[in-house]
């Protein structure tokens with residue numbers, strides 16, 4: 473069997489489109505019959521799905537540049553990795569997933585990349601349609617550069633594209649409240665609905681956690697794993713939720729926010745802070761970041777634990 | 787090229803169908819009109835470190851404004867969920883009223899507009915502003 477090392481033999485995401493449609497309809501019907509936990513708000517659903525469609529179109533526009541870059545780097549590859557070897561697929565499974573972890577962590581911890589990724593988190597709902605709320609500006613944000621080292625190592629461009637697609641399709645099914653917990657061994661190794669609900673939660677205790685693509689092991693390895701607890705159900709969306717369902721706002725609001733802030737910047741330090749600081753960074757620290765929100769939450773937890781002070785002190 | 791156009795058109799039809807089914811199913815989260823207790827509950831989650839005084843409720847229960855020190859804490863309904871923002875209390879008091887709604891405007895690009903219904907029974911600004919002081 474010969475496989476074209478540059479042009480993928482198939483696109484997992486395109487193949488999965490019928491599956492997306494069938495399972496979303498299935499989730500809605502199960503919710504309607506009260507057989508599963510599922511909530512849908514039609515305008516929210518429309519926004520999610522139109523973001524998915526738009527992302528597809530945006531991908532067509534920037535796709536050529538990305539492919540050219542990957543192929544260009546692959547010309548300088550260190551090893552010749554055959555697409556037909558089983559070990560090559562095992563290797564790229566782990567390496568692509570590790571790449572995804574760092575891409576995703578960067579996309580949350582630094583505002584420039586958050587501006588592209590924020591749209592995926594902008595729904596207050598968590599259902600299969602939310603999974604398709606994908607970025608329009610990822611090509612511009614340039615996060616695809618992170619996958620170039622795989623080509624430099626020697627993985628053929630087609631292989632990288634297919635594995636990226638497999639990861640995206642895997643992450644689709646975990647966007648649901650219909651599934652509580654998977655078997656314990658599965659929860660220990662794989663990203664699951666429970667782990668990813670935490671990732672989409674705006675509760676301070678859950679912020680900036682569970683960046684995994686397919687394997688949750690990276691979060692455990694790098695200290696970003698937080699389990700879902702029954703005492704505190706996730707509340708979904710952004711720390712400051714959007715005020716309407718406008719897809720242009722969903723796609724561009726954080727970029728506009730960056731632009732507005734840059735207009736007020738008074739020094740190179742402020743420019744860098746607004747661009748590459750954590751989301752919520754401000755020169756005087758007057759805005760909330762994940763870190764300050766977490767610290768305040770911890771302080772409230774501590775205060776609640778301490779016994780009440782005596783009414784009158786001597 | 788043709789295949790891509792067909793795929794996009796097919797996807798667009800599928801999107802319309804899925805949105806239609808979601809509307810038909812009517813399975814949003816319950817999000818009843820606010821009373822004072824419900825508004826306080828939401829504010830306590832959104833602003834856990836802000837003590838909240840009296841609460842002004844929108845005429846249709848689709849929003850609320852509360853005073854916390856120098857700040858106005860505002861919540862408004864979006865679909866089956868709530869959105870919150872804060873702004874200086876003086877600016878909230880001075881907000882324009884048009885078409886029976888007080889138009890709360892904030893500078894952020896994520897939620898620049900929250901329009902809350904005003905009625906004769908609960909006018910904005912509140913008659914007894916003192917009642918709202920935290």
Ligand SMILES: [Zn+2]
Nearest residue numbers: 576580589592
């Ligand atoms: Zn994310």
Ligand SMILES: [Zn+2]
Nearest residue numbers: 592603647668
């Ligand atoms: Zn997600």
